[in-house]
Amino acid sequence: MEKLTEKDVNPKILQALLGAESDLTVDEALENEMILNMGPQHPATHGVLRLLLRLDGETIVACVPDLGYLHRGYEKLAENMSFYEFIPHTDRLDYLSPMSNNVAWALAVEKLAGIEAPPRAQYIRMLVAELTRIASHLVAIGSLSMDVGALTVFLWTLREREKILDIWDILCGARFTNSYTRIGGVANDAQPEALKLVKNFIDKIDENLDECERLVNPNKIFIERLDGIGVATKEQAIDFGLTGPNLRASGVEFDLRRATPYMFYDKMDFNIPVYTEGDSLARYFVRVDEIRESAKIIKQVLDKMPQGETLLNQPKKVLPHKIEVYSKMEELIHDFMIVNFGINPPKGDIYSAIENPKGELGFYLVSEGEGHPWRCKIRSPSFVNLQSLPHLIKGHMVSDVVAIIGSLDPIMGEADK
């Protein structure tokens, strides 16, 4: 049981913490400042994030995040399994918005293979993507309020989220980590009961959200804890690569659904909420407004959804319907070939990104003509958003760290891949 000395601490992290230009030693720094470890197990770090803070009293001088406590080796896994087999793994990337990740993967593989899903499947995918956005923002708002001190809002937003999980239960059989999309369409058609439940939910979401907002918006403590904390100016936000609601709260009007439209978003009528202050309160308001915009989009999708089939009829690349596999000879052979040898897209590489609730989720796929990708890179929004954390918390106090992390909304399953 000896005193902790310099030799026990990892030298490279310490060097990063003390700053490359200064030549402070550990003992000198410890005379006036304190090194605090906000460890991987913490009630408010949104997962297993480790922060090493250098404090002067209660004010933060420097911060070094340490990631990798949830590194599961996704990119190496993707090189060893076929495109179809990787669909359940994409659920578990950003585990609060599973359907959105499935849609992103399906769009990326379809771009690589050069096929396009039928219109009804695209509309169903848009519907589930927007429902996912509502579910993810509800948890973000709830956990931000819980971190700041308002515990009731968390339980009320989780109650709303349970209604969405019931919809998914009827739609595809799983409440959570549902691998719903397939390459070339969706797994099964949307049943009328599911669509009716969606309509009931959307009709009531405005008043339920107002109820949650009335608890915190006029509250002086909530506003004082978030106003002016963690400010990111427009140039800083672009330089650090922030995307999603964090970028829109700093004044940049950029949304991938408008800039590079995919599926049928160019036919939908919706606004993009933009705030210019760039602090944590602006990020909270952007998320609340986005829930209302998503509700508008879902109403239009329900009105415009056409009838038709939900899986593309291209037997060399898309798994056929099970009924045809059991009754016709060619479909049986195609099913066998696709499951065993893969879909074999042409050689080349593409990058495809969609607007996830957390930011821009991109897949970079390199294909060498085989059934599995040669390289799959996942551009996760939480990883890039977390890079701005040391700069946002400089000069604030320890209790503000919790508020800033809650407003950036990282998910470690995605940041650590």
Place this chain on the structure above:
Amino acid sequence: MELQELIIQKLKKNFPDSFIDFNVHMGDLSVKVDKKNIVKICSYLKEDSELEFIFCEDVTAIDWAKRKNRFTVVYHIFSFKHNFRLCIKADVDESDCAIDTVSTVWKTANWEEREVYDMFGISFNNHPDLRRMYLPEEFEYHPLRKDFPLMGIPGSLALPKK
């Protein structure tokens, strides 16, 4: 497309010896350059008033497992002005496994390059803080290389005693 041709013409005019090749696949434009001038090319693309590629989306690498030019470092950059995405590739050989860092041009590239170093072992010259990103510092291998097995090497990572 006029924008694609404009970019290729500008690059050919300003960097005639570094520009190697271009390719269009499924609507994506990718440009292959020499790794020696990568910082100058990236700053030119960022500061040019017509193009304005101010947003860096992704930095990654590919391992081809061949003997010549084993790795390729890939950059994806985006321009808000034209809503256009460009892909830049630079080959890196295994014997000289280093390339200049672009974190002076875009700060986003800082952590992404650390991840490439962790997974592939490609080191970046003049990087402000080159440490491993995900795996502990004592780990001796680079997992995403093609000669590292998926299930790992037993004994390479320590486990606490029961």
Place this chain on the structure above:
Amino acid sequence: MGLEAQLKSDGFITTTIDAVIAWSRENSVWPMPMGISCCAIEMMAVADPKYDIARFGSEVMRFTPRQCDLMIVAGTVTYKMSHVVKKIYDQMPDPKWVIAMGACTSTGGIYRTYSVVQGIDQFLPVDVYLAGCPPRPDNLLHALMEIQKKIGKTKARDFQNKPLPELNVIQNN
């Protein structure tokens, strides 16, 4: 544990006191949520108004190990994280139980890779294993009821003369 240390034989008073202590322990299990990844979200869902865990006496999810008796390990445990989990398990006071929630903690789950521990029973003693990826909240409540049954059968003799674990504590001299 002071009272139980004095109870050594199996008389009428001893078994009644045993039953009372076991009953009070099983109906107020305070869990320590070691929420690491996706299963942690289902654990949060157990605490919300639809699948109420408060009716079992367990809504007190303290994040400090000193006040808990049940550790629910929810999420994939990697080699880097395993040292942290073991440290927190050592800091919990006796008597303590462990639920391995989900496929990742039971056997490594769908991740057969270089950085994932293939089952936490390689370094922790586990009492109940839960299947599912992620298990539904009803499943977690069923596991909690199994732990309660297990606690209900404990006697005072089980907790006597247990050696203290070797903690890796740094002390200032």
